[in-house]
Amino acid sequence: MENERQKAEASQDNDFYRLVFKSARDPILIIRPDGQVIDANNAIVEAVGYSKEELLKMNVADLRPPSERPKVADHLRQSSEGTIFQTEYMRKDGSVFPVEISTKGVLLNGKLAFLGIIRDITERKRAEEAIVADLRDTHLLHSLSVRMISEGDGKVLYQEIMDAAVAIMHSDYASMQIFVPERGDGGELYLLAYRGFTPEAAKFWEWVQADSASTCGMALRSCRRFLAPDVETCEFMAGSEDRATYLQTGIRAVQSTPLYTRTGKLVGMLSTHWSRPYQPSERELQFMDLLARQAADIIERKRAEEERERLLKELDAQRRKLEESVNIYRAIGEMIPFGIWICGLDGGVKYYSQSYMDMAGMTFEELKELGWTRQMPPEDVEPMLRDWKECITHGDFWTYEHRITGANGQKHVILSRGVPIKDEEGKTTCWAGINLDITELKEKEAALLDAITQADLYMDLMGHDINNINQTAMGFLELALMALESKRKLEPEDTHMVERPLKALQTSSRLIENVRKIKKLTSDGITIEPIDLRKVLADLDIQSLSSNGRDVTINIPEIPPSVVRANELFRDVLINLITNAVKHSSEEKPLLVNLNVDPAFIEDSLYYKCTVEDNGPGIPDDVKGKLFHRFQRGATRAHGKGLGLYLVRTLVEGYRGKVWVEDRVPGDHTQGARFVVMLPASDCQNSCLPGK
Incomplete structure (x- = not known):
């Protein structure tokens, strides 16, 4: 009877697992160690287009495109221990899609088999490719910004803008125009630089008016970007010379983006052209806008440099007014509310602003030469003069704090700063600087x-x-x-x-310990070292974490070695999260606290996701965002200052990780809370990943 009962139970279990296997949303394959498919669920049938009967006659290598088949043997060898890797699968219709496969060795009827869970990561790959493209174009724009600082030749910069426009927009041609408001009726565009134009096209678009049938003319007229995805079907170009020139040049699509300065002034136009019909993506247009801003900055800077040259010529003609300018600057110096001074190489004062003389309570006659040292305590004079002579010897900037006795016997602390004034030969002729009263600051x-x-x-x-x-x-x-x-x-x-x-008293001791640790972290910083989460969990004292006399169950799993970048204080993170769940729960109902650790990948980097979840009263959404800040806590009957969770956030962010709280049951915070800690795996863990 007992054997029959066990067989019946085993049959029920087998039926249950078979139901789970068939109904799983993720595609699942069970294969032999040689790769022969043993079983397949409905999801894999839908994913690859083969019937289950066809799959059972196939080897797993048959589902790979030819380029990926040489890797099958290595993946099979790794599967017995359990592994996660990325590859590509090929559908019955020949289309290929990227997948991430999690495999594990299992015993099936006493024989080794491999269970593989396949996940389509097409969208993830697209997102990663978009990020790479964003980084590439961002680097391109950054390099151009750096070149703007060092490159003085405008023509070179214009050509580099052309190259950047072609790269960002994936176009075949590009052109850049400057807006000349004085020309024609309302201004015209002049061709500054281009790429790919024939000489005839460059001559034709050398000057463009607002009534032109080109996209740059339309953009000039409408003051916004203008697109022509297909020149042949573009209505406003029909029958125009511009359309004929586009087609003769081999241009089938074009866009023109106005160049506006940061003050909103139109300075030019940046256009890209394609030899095929083309509709730019939103991302391409966004980066085009950034490039347009840089191009506008370059044009504006060049115009500013031209204006500067004109002003320098005017300045040269006004050298006769130098004395008047000196008097103006002297007047400005008198108005500044701190001491301005000019002195010779020996420290003798040649000029002091009135504001400083008023503070010091001395006349210029009393202060000139080395008279200013009489304000200082006698014991301070020699060290200051020694430092001054050292500064003169090396020609360094002068920075020195000293004491003086000012008007009405008031004591002041002065910060003195000065710079050497040099002649055309680079020789120091005098020093100029300020004396700032920093008494209140001190x-x-x-x-x-x-x-x-x-x-x-x-x-x-x-x-x-x-x-x-x-x-x-x-x-x-x-x-x-x-x-x-x-x-x-x-x-x-x-x-x-x-x-x-x-x-x-226990709560008071925990509070004191948290304050002590926060102070140490604030003053000493956080050191990071490899820490094995398995050992941290094994060392947790579950009994001490439970409240006395309470019906509290804390489940801590056994996990494989999981080494993260943290330190020994990560134990305090888990203790604070667990005790927080106990402290803020109701004493009238049993409390269940589950702690879990799972691997996770963020941009191909291994992380470990540690969760502490409970079936307590939960945390409202309006409290979640501020829960980890100092002196913030949930609206419960438990007393506290919120320092425990602040310590958790301080430590986790110091480990370059993330921490947040979410509902245990999504959408219903009353069913309990789940605290999530994401920690980066140590370098040794990441280096063990497939392909690294």
Whole structure:
């Protein structure tokens, strides 16, 4: 009877797993070690277009395109231990699509077989290709920005813009025009540079008016980008010379983008042309707009340089007014509310602004030459003059703090800064600088240092003495509770009178420890080293994490070696998340806390996803976003300052990871919360991935 019952149960289990296998959304194959297909679910039939009967006659290599078949043997060898790799599958109609396959060795009727779960990653690949294209075009624009700084030849820059436009828009031709507002009725476009035009086309579009039937003329007229995806069918070009010239040049599609400065002024036009009908993508047009901004900056800069040359000529004609200019600058210096000075190489003052003389309470006659040293305490004069002479010797910038006694005997701290003034031969002739009164700043610095010292004192007192008192009190309370319970002098319903102060002391000690760790992280920073999550989970004391007398179940799984970039404080991350779930849950209902660790990939880099989920009261959406900030916590009956979750965020972000909270049941926060921590795998883990 027992054997029959076991056979019936095994049959039911087999039926259940067969149902799961058939109805799974992801394609699944079961194959022999030689690659022969043993079984296939409905999803793989839909994915590749072969019937199940056809698949059962095939080898897994038959589903690969020819270029991927040489890799099958290596993938089969890796599958017995379980692996994840990417390859390509070929449908029955010959089309190829990228897949990610997760394999694992299993025993099937006592024989080794491989279970493979196949996932179509076409969209992911497209997204990755888009990112690569964005990075390439961004680098292209950045390189052009750098060239704008160093390259002085406008013609060279214009040609580089042409090259960039062709690369970004995948076009065959390009042209750049400058807007000349003084020409014609409302201005015209002049051809600055082009790529791919015939001499006849360049001559024809040398000047373009707003009434032209070209796209640049239309863009000039409408003040916006204009597209002609197919010149042959473009209505506004019909019967025009522009259309004939486009076709004679071999141009079938064209777009023109106006060049506007950052102040909204039109300075030119940037166009790209294709030898085939073409509709640019939104991404291409977005990068074209960025390139257009750079092109506008170049045109504006060149115009500014031309204007600068004109102004320099005018300035040369006004050298006779130098004395008047000096007087103007002197007047400005008198108005600036801090001390401006000019002195000789010996430190003797030749000029002081009135604002400084008013602060010092001395006249210029009293300050000139080395008279300014009489403001200083005698013991400060020699070190300052020694530093001044050292600065003169090396021709460095002068920066020095010193004390003075100003008007009405008021004490000041002065920050003195100066620069050497050199002649045409590079020889220093004098020094010019400022004296800035930083007395108030110094007072605030001293007050801040005193406050920091006091804070450190209180932190040491709280972290050591108060914590020791807490530990002593907790020890005696625990002994008292054990003694009273053993002597039956305490009724079960009265144990809370001892347990609650004990719990309060434990919470106080955790708070002190969190504050101490946050202070250490803030001052010393976070060190990162390889940490095995398997060991961290194994070392967690589940019993100590549960609340006394509560019906709390904490499930911690056994996992394979999972090495991440963190440090020994990651244990505090898990403890804070687990104790947070216990603390904020209802005492009237059982609490279940599940901790899981799973591998995850972000842009081909291995991460480990650690989750701590519970069936507690959950966290409302309006609280989730601010939960990890200091002094923020959920709206529960539990007391706290929110430092535990702030410590979690500080540590995880220091590990270059991410942490967030979400609903355990998506869309219903009342069913419990799930805290998610994503940690990057260590370099040694990433190096073990297939293909690396």
